[in-house]
Amino acid sequence: MTTNGNQYFPSHPDFHYNNSIEDDTHRDEDAGATFVLQSKGNWWHAGFHLTTAIVGPTILTLPYAFGGMGWTFGLFSLTVAAAVTFYSYFLMATVLDNCEKQGRRHIRFRELASDILGSGWMFYFVVSVQTTINMGVGVGCILLGGECVQIMYSNLDSGGQLKLYHFIIMVALIMIFLSQLPSFHSLRHINLASLVLCLAYSLTVTIACILAGRSSEAPSKDYSIKGSNLTRVFNAFSSMSILGTIFGNGILPEIQATLAPPATGKMFKGLCMCYGVISVTFYSVAVTGYWAFGNNAKSNILKSIMPDEGPTLAPTWLLALSICFVLLQLFAIALVYSQVAYEIMEKKSADVKQSIFAMRNLLPRLVLRSLYIIVCAFIAAMLPFFGDINALVGAIGFIPLDFILPMLLYNMSFKPPRNSATYWINNAIMVVFTGVGIMGTISSVRQIAIDAKRFKLFSSNAFD
Numbered sequence: 135m136t137t138n139g140n141q142y143f144p145s146h147p148d149f150h151y152n153n154s155i156e157d158d159t160h161r162d163e164d165a166g167a168t169f170v171l172q173s174k175g176n177w178w179h180a181g182f183h184l185t186t187a188i189v190g191p192t193i194l195t196l197p198y199a200f201g202g203m204g205w206t207f208g209l210f211s212l213t214v215a216a217a218v219t220f221y222s223y224f225l226m227a228t229v230l231d232n233c234e235k236q237g238r239r240h241i242r243f244r245e246l247a248s249d250i251l252g253s254g255w256m257f258y259f260v261v262s263v264q265t266t267i268n269m270g271v272g273v274g275c276i277l278l279g280g281e282c283v284q285i286m287y288s289n290l291d292s293g294g295q296l297k298l299y300h301f302i303i304m305v306a307l308i309m310i311f312l313s314q315l316p317s318f319h320s321l322r323h324i325n326l327a328s329l330v331l332c333l334a335y336s337l338t339v340t341i342a343c344i345l346a347g348r349s350s351e352a353p354s355k356d357y358s359i360k361g362s363n364l365t366r367v368f369n370a371f372s373s374m375s376i377l378g379t380i381f382g383n384g385i386l387p388e389i390q391a392t393l394a395p396p397a398t399g400k401m402f403k404g405l406c407m408c409y410g411v412i413s414v415t416f417y418s419v420a421v422t423g424y425w426a427f428g429n430n431a432k433s434n435i436l437k438s439i440m441p442d443e444g445p446t447l448a449p450t451w452l453l454a455l456s457i458c459f460v461l462l463q464l465f466a467i468a469l470v471y472s473q474v475a476y477e478i479m480e481k482k483s484a485d486v487k488q489s490i491f492a493m494r495n496l497l498p499r500l501v502l503r504s505l506y507i508i509v510c511a512f513i514a515a516m517l518p519f520f521g522d523i524n525a526l527v528g529a530i531g532f533i534p535l536d537f538i539l540p541m542l543l544y545n546m547s548f549k550p551p552r553n554s555a556t557y558w559i560n561n562a563i564m565v566v567f568t569g570v571g572i573m574g575t576i577s578s579v580r581q582i583a584i585d586a587k588r589f590k591l592f593s594s595n596a597f598d
Contacts, residue, residue: 180389203359215381229548267527280514302515378570385474
């Protein structure tokens with residue numbers, strides 16, 4: 135490793151930061167950057183990508199998360215998570231803008247962290263965490279997609295013989311087809327549709343929850359927190375980890391990489407668009423879902439509205455519409471979070487000197503991306519723990535990358551005075567969310583162990 139003033143230049147072959155000319159030359163030879171992370175987008179495209187990465191069907195888990203926290207702490211935690219993540223993403227965009235002004239535009243999270251922190255191991259840490267996030271989101275999207283299709287199927291044919299894993303296979307086949315879209319930028323129109331879809335199903339689900347809560351067939355509302363004191367503590371941390379997943383991103387540098395240079399200032403506009411959508415969708419689903427079902431809310435609120443036993447608590451057409459919207463958006467989310475994995479694959483397997491659609495590049499892309507989806511689908515079918523997967527991915531993936539590292543990167547880049555509010559706010563956030571991440575990991579693993587005692591491999595039902 136060599137240093138140049140305050141900047142660090144690790145000897146890993148991915149790192150070429152000495153000057154902008156060398157950086158551009160290296161990128162021209164980098165198939166991952168050239169093919170997958172094309173820099174052609176505008177700020178509103180970044181807004182579409184951010185909204186798809188953050189606002190997804192995981193918001194249907196919010197009433198379930200509130201069940202472990204109650205009204206007061208639930209609303210407080212939701213608001214704090216929103217404020218902290220907006221601040222965190224703003225700081226990271228600021229760090230990226232600062233690096234770009236210095237002639238070192240970073241298009242990968244792992245490169246940014248290694249450059250600023252000057253530690254070779256940080257490269258592999260970020261790669262490992264991003265891989266966990268990518269796989270976790272991929273598994274969760276395929277599992278929830280399979281659940282959506284299963285719900286529709288069971289309502290059409292209550293005596294049908296198809297199991298959950300059959301529907302997971304169907305969803306995976308569609309994902310394999312869509313995975314062949316070559317670049318992140320090529321998803322911009324899909325992600326615009328995704329933004330519209332999340333607004334649509336948050337509206338339909340909110341209406342369905344209100345109707346369910348007012349129904350004479352609705353279960354009695356209980357807002358108390360279940361279990362012993364120890365169980366309540368574990369449930370609270372597990373719920374906070376779920377919030378970490380729901381607000382998580384983990385790929386902001388890769389999203390910013392899709393912006394046409396100069397990218398300075400564009401991400402802030404994209405973030406404002408994204409959090410405008412968040413303010414509409416998150417609170418409406420969380421409040422109406424928890425109001426309607428209390429601590430009996432399931433990890434997918436649609437399953438509470440359409441219970442296995444008893445009548446459906448909202449009009450079937452409204453629920454069918456919600457499920458269709460959710461299912462369609464899941465494909466967009468899985469595509470967004472797969473881009474980091476695809477970029478790594480492309481960097482190692484593609485030949486940048488040939489066309490992106492040349493057979494030399496097309497065949498490896500088809501094989502590697504298909505295998506990636508198949509592995510995610512296999513895990514989803516084998517271990518159908520949607521709520522638990524959300525919590526675990528949040529604890530070990532999103533919390534480190536979205537609640538801790540951005541503050542550290544900002545402090546290392548701009549070196550705010552130790553007596554400044556910024557310095558202490560950043561350090562306080564890092565300390566608090568390190569503790570939340572550790573406790574959330576323990577709580578999530580504990581819950582998975584509890585659920586594992588009552589399931590079979592390739593179960594026909596997802597566990598809450």
